[in-house]
Amino acid sequence: MAARTEGVPVVPGDVLTVEGLSTSIRLRKSAVDVVKGVDLRLRPGETLGLVGESGSGKSMTGLSIMGLLPPGGHIAAGSIKLDGRELVGLPERQYQKVRGNEIAMVFQDPMTSLNPTKTIGEQVAEPIRLHLGATPKQARERALDMLALVGIARPAERMGNYPHQLSGGLRQRVMIAMALSCEPKVLIADEPTTALDVTVQAQVLRLLHDLKDRLGMAMLLITHDMGVIARWADRVSVMYAGGMVESATTDRLFAGMRHPYTQALLACTPRLTQRRESALFSIPGSPPDLEHPPAGCRFAARCAHATDRCEREAPALTEPAPGHTLACWHPVEGPLEPAARPVEAAPKAADDQAGPVLVADGLVKEYGTGRLSLRRSARAVNAVSGVSFAVRPGQTFGLVGESGCGKSTLARMIVALEKPTSGSVTALGGALGELRGRDLRRHRRNLQMMFQDSLDALDPRMRVGAILREPFEAQGIGTAAEQLAAIRELLDEVGLPHSALERYPHEFSGGQRQRIALARALALNPRVIVADEPVSALDVSVRSQVLNLMKRLQATHDLTYVVISHDLTVVRYIADIVGVMYLGKLVEVGSADDVYLRAVHPYTAGLIAAIPEPDPGAAEPAGGLDIGSELPSPLDPPSGCRFRTRCPRAQARCAEEEPVLLGFGPGHSAACHFPLREPQPAVPAG
Amino acid sequence: MTDTAPPQQVTSGWRLAVRSFAQNRLAVAGVGIIVLLILFCFAGPLLYVTEQVAVDPVNSLLPPGGDYPLGTDAQGFDVLGRIMRGGQASLQIGLFAALIATAIGTLYGTIAGLIGGVVDGIMMRLVDTLLSIPFLFIVLIAATQFSSTVLSLSLILGAFSWLGPARLVRAEVLSLRSRGFVAAATVMGATKPRIIVRHLIPNALGVVIVNITFQVADAIIAVSLLGFLGFGLNYPDVEWGTQLSDGVSHLFEGAWWLIYPVGGCLVLVVMAFNFVGDALRDSIDVRLRRR
Numbered sequence: 001m002a003a004r005t006e007g008v009p010v011v012p013g014d015v016l017t018v019e020g021l022s023t024s025i026r027l028r029k030s031a032v033d034v035v036k037g038v039d040l041r042l043r044p045g046e047t048l049g050l051v052g053e054s055g056s057g058k059s060m061t062g063l064s065i066m067g068l069l070p071p072g073g074h075i076a077a078g079s080i081k082l083d084g085r086e087l088v089g090l091p092e093r094q095y096q097k098v099r100g101n102e103i104a105m106v107f108q109d110p111m112t113s114l115n116p117t118k119t120i121g122e123q124v125a126e127p128i129r130l131h132l133g134a135t136p137k138q139a140r141e142r143a144l145d146m147l148a149l150v151g152i153a154r155p156a157e158r159m160g161n162y163p164h165q166l167s168g169g170l171r172q173r174v175m176i177a178m179a180l181s182c183e184p185k186v187l188i189a190d191e192p193t194t195a196l197d198v199t200v201q202a203q204v205l206r207l208l209h210d211l212k213d214r215l216g217m218a219m220l221l222i223t224h225d226m227g228v229i230a231r232w233a234d235r236v237s238v239m240y241a242g243g244m245v246e247s248a249t250t251d252r253l254f255a256g257m258r259h260p261y262t263q264a265l266l267a268c269t270p271r272l273t274q275r276r277e278s279a280l281f282s283i284p285g286s287p288p289d290l291e292h293p294p295a296g297c298r299f300a301a302r303c304a305h306a307t308d309r310c311e312r313e314a315p316a317l318t319e320p321a322p323g324h325t326l327a328c329w330h331p332v333e334g335p336l337e338p339a340a341r342p343v344e345a346a347p348k349a350a351d352d353q354a355g356p357v358l359v360a361d362g363l364v365k366e367y368g369t370g371r372l373s374l375r376r377s378a379r380a381v382n383a384v385s386g387v388s389f390a391v392r393p394g395q396t397f398g399l400v401g402e403s404g405c406g407k408s409t410l411a412r413m414i415v416a417l418e419k420p421t422s423g424s425v426t427a428l429g430g431a432l433g434e435l436r437g438r439d440l441r442r443h444r445r446n447l448q449m450m451f452q453d454s455l456d457a458l459d460p461r462m463r464v465g466a467i468l469r470e471p472f473e474a475q476g477i478g479t480a481a482e483q484l485a486a487i488r489e490l491l492d493e494v495g496l497p498h499s500a501l502e503r504y505p506h507e508f509s510g511g512q513r514q515r516i517a518l519a520r521a522l523a524l525n526p527r528v529i530v531a532d533e534p535v536s537a538l539d540v541s542v543r544s545q546v547l548n549l550m551k552r553l554q555a556t557h558d559l560t561y562v563v564i565s566h567d568l569t570v571v572r573y574i575a576d577i578v579g580v581m582y583l584g585k586l587v588e589v590g591s592a593d594d595v596y597l598r599a600v601h602p603y604t605a606g607l608i609a610a611i612p613e614p615d616p617g618a619a620e621p622a623g624g625l626d627i628g629s630e631l632p633s634p635l636d637p638p639s640g641c642r643f644r645t646r647c648p649r650a651q652a653r654c655a656e657e658e659p660v661l662l663g664f665g666p667g668h669s670a671a672c673h674f675p676l677r678e679p680q681p682a683v684p685a686g
Numbered sequence: 687m688t689d690t691a692p693p694q695q696v697t698s699g700w701r702l703a704v705r706s707f708a709q710n711r712l713a714v715a716g717v718g719i720i721v722l723l724i725l726f727c728f729a730g731p732l733l734y735v736t737e738q739v740a741v742d743p744v745n746s747l748l749p750p751g752g753d754y755p756l757g758t759d760a761q762g763f764d765v766l767g768r769i770m771r772g773g774q775a776s777l778q779i780g781l782f783a784a785l786i787a788t789a790i791g792t793l794y795g796t797i798a799g800l801i802g803g804v805v806d807g808i809m810m811r812l813v814d815t816l817l818s819i820p821f822l823f824i825v826l827i828a829a830t831q832f833s834s835t836v837l838s839l840s841l842i843l844g845a846f847s848w849l850g851p852a853r854l855v856r857a858e859v860l861s862l863r864s865r866g867f868v869a870a871a872t873v874m875g876a877t878k879p880r881i882i883v884r885h886l887i888p889n890a891l892g893v894v895i896v897n898i899t900f901q902v903a904d905a906i907i908a909v910s911l912l913g914f915l916g917f918g919l920n921y922p923d924v925e926w927g928t929q930l931s932d933g934v935s936h937l938f939e940g941a942w943w944l945i946y947p948v949g950g951c952l953v954l955v956v957m958a959f960n961f962v963g964d965a966l967r968d969s970i971d972v973r974l975r976r977r
Contacts, residue, residue, distance in 0.1 A: 416873075442875065
């Protein structure tokens with residue numbers, strides 16, 4: 001970076017200029033450069049997207065600008081100028097006047113960022129009183145305006161609410177109201193929608209975009225999601241391992257990227273148009289350990305184009321075209337052609353003749369609110385209320401829905417971790433509810449589970465060797481030597497070195513841990529694996545590795561999967577049959593193509609429309625299917641059709657009569673009174 | 687497709703724990719203090735032989751110096767030798783009481799946490815009830831009923847300080863029970879006893895071990911308190927609390943050597959156990975370890 005000490009010229013009109021920013025964090029023994037030589041420019045009214053995987057330094061860049069680095073963090077070099085005024089080295093007292101006033105920030109998790117002991121009215125009014133010196137009454141009025149501005153209905157009533165009384169989407173709106181209350185020049189939005197459901201995400205991003213335009217702010221949008229960037233950012237900067245690798249306007253970056261990392265990141269983002277036959281592109285390996293950064297290009301170890309030079313010398317940022325900067329020795333031209341992607345052996349077609357391997361019949365799960373409760377009427381929560389489906393051998397059943405719709409409870413009932421309140425699960429001819437003790441334990445061999453949080457699902461005190469040996473020991477299979485041989489084979493299959501045996505789970509990256517979890521689930525050679533959000537905790541580049549692995553193992557082991565995810569693109573890629581759940585009920589079931597291309601339930605269509613495509617040219621979703629508001633409480637589900645409170649097509653009948661699943665084609669059914677297509681009565685449902 | 691494995695070599699789990707513990711200077715100092723005090727109290731009397739049974743009124747309340755490095759007390763006992771002898775009793779009682787309290791508490795807490803439901807409710811309400819009775823009150827009554835020996839004091843203290851560990855272990859078992867790896871073991875067909883032995887106990891052990899060190903410190907203070915109030919060991923046995931109480935009665939005669947040395951030892955040993963406990967808590971957590 002020595003060649004760039006002159007820095008970018010300050011173009012008049014830039015509201016925020018960051019030049020050669022390097023931030024380091026002191027650890028016990030060493031210092032880690034979490035941000036190294038980052039340049040940014042923001043013009044008023046512009047949205048700059050900052051994209052990268054976790055650990056790429058994008059959040060640290062945002063925190064550096066806010067002057068809110070964690071303990072031990074400091075800016076080692078570079079400058080941050082707000083309207084030409086230097087912020088680096090500004091005394092804390094003066095920084096406080098800037099923070100929340102001229103630069104504001106919206107954080108990822110609105111629950112932890114809001115004070116749980118204060119009403120939202122007080123919290124929105126606080127920066128107004130602090131920075132604008134308003135009287136309590138003025139501040140209150142302004143807070144009311146702000147809450148109305150961010151689209152909170154009946155703001156005067158909501159002012160007195162505490163954060164826990166609001167839903168996730170409303171809390172994020174309150175955060176935005178707080179951030180905007182002093183009309184900052186720059187808004188830093190750090191993963192503002194990552195904790196929200198996809199339907200709410202679209203609304204919050206639209207709100208941010210509209211407010212930015214209305215107030216003439218500049219916005220720094222930090223995210224890992226290429227789809228969000230494509231739709232909402234004007235320019236994009238891509239970060240990798242603390243450094244900026246490429247920056248350009250959004251259209252240019254998506255159509256003509258030059259850096260291999262940008263290319264790979266876009267290629268491994270699953271899309272709705274993904275062809276299931278071809279394997280998802282994935283970036284091999286994982287990001288470098290910043291405590292011991294590589295000497296040359298930090299991406300070299302994972303790059304398909306890397307040469308010796310890349311490993312020796314770090315490339316400097318160059319500007320091959322005006323407004324397009326790049327740090328690479330061997331630039332590529334444009335996005336990867338889909339044809340260039342590896343094609344995996346086509347999965348075996350599911351055997352339509354064979355009987356189902358897994359049948360769920362009328363599953364209901366109610367959680368009481370405590371039997372010893374002193375309250376008179378203990379209300380039950382209906383987590384799952386009557387779900388039936390069947391999965392044939394070799395198929396993948398994908399289950400999608402927003403958080404809180406009962407997906408995970410359903411998964412736990414399928415593997416007999418929870419007893420259904422009523423209904424039954426039959427796996428491989430055995431009714432799980434009727435098996436007891438020894439029989440149930442033996443039957444479990446065929447029915448394994450993968451969990452979302454791999455760190456939680458692997459015993460932290462056991463080495464990987466012991467973790468993988470456990471299934472054999474629990475089932476009493478094989479001698480120690482045979483077990484070891486089987487364990488080594490499992491490691492080979494999931495692509496982990498044998499040296500992993502002696503290590504503890506926390507020493508692995510998230511993707512590696514999910515491989516260990518997969519190896520453990522495979523150990524007993526099960527017929528069915530239930531995977532609850534198997535890749536939600538992983539970065540996109542690693543996510544595609546795990547998804548490809550799951551697919552390959554399905555073909556080689558003749559597995560049947562039940563994959564549960566809130567991410568529709570993941571399910572699109574992996575599932576043959578898709579079930580859409582809403583508030584404890586299946587509202588639509590069909591083949592992946594039926595559900596994604598020919599959805600008949602308004603909820604399904606709304607969910608699909610809300611997914612941001614990683615393509616700036618993608619058409620805006622049709623306006624008629626905005627299912628904006630949030631999931632009603634399962635304590636008290638709406639009468640009739642549960643979706644009616646959010647449905648744009650709802651009519652009086654929906655409140656009175658609960659719709660049943662009707663057939664819309666072979667194997668395609670949906671429960672709706674006013675579907676997007678007319679049902680086909682000739683074909684029986686289910 | 688293959689992730690690169692971490693390049694370092696394999697190290698055993700225990701060595702890692704020891705290394706992380708050794709990096710904590712306060713903890714090393716704590717261990718050092720405990721070892722030195724144990725040597726001082728138990729090996730000291732072998733090297734520094736003093737008369738601790740027959741009173742010697744002629745040489746009472748001598749200031750430090752000459753034959754008596756720390757002076758003598760009202761009965762004419764050498765104070766340095768007396769601290770060693772008192773320390774033996776204090777340390778023994780502290781350790782025994784802590785072990786008894788932890789054993790009862792762990793068992794009780796584990797049962798409550800594992801069974802859950804109504805049984806758990808009743809068991810924990812019992813703990814709440816016992817905790818609401820002033821500890822000192824019960825111990826004083828009990829102390830008057832039994833002759834004061836090292837064993838009886840340990841039993842009394844142990845029998846009334848298991849409540850804290852019981853709550854702690856129950857909470858730990860409850861949180862462990864809902865962890866993913868327990869669910870994973872259930873799904874692979876592991877039996878309940880197997881889950882308890884392989885997952886719950888090893889993961890709860892850290893909390894228990896750490897708790898023992900704090901219990902030792904608490905029990906040493908508790909037994910000193912009993913001694914100070916006059917319910918300590920019977921003559922000729924002594925522990926630090928009784929010594930302090932004797933010292934206080936001669937405070938106005940300027941006999942500072944009866945207070946400061948023994949009080950210093952007490953503070954030192956309690957502090958040392960707390961340092962060790964804090965460091966253990968950090969080093970036993972596998973996730974905080976670095977290679």
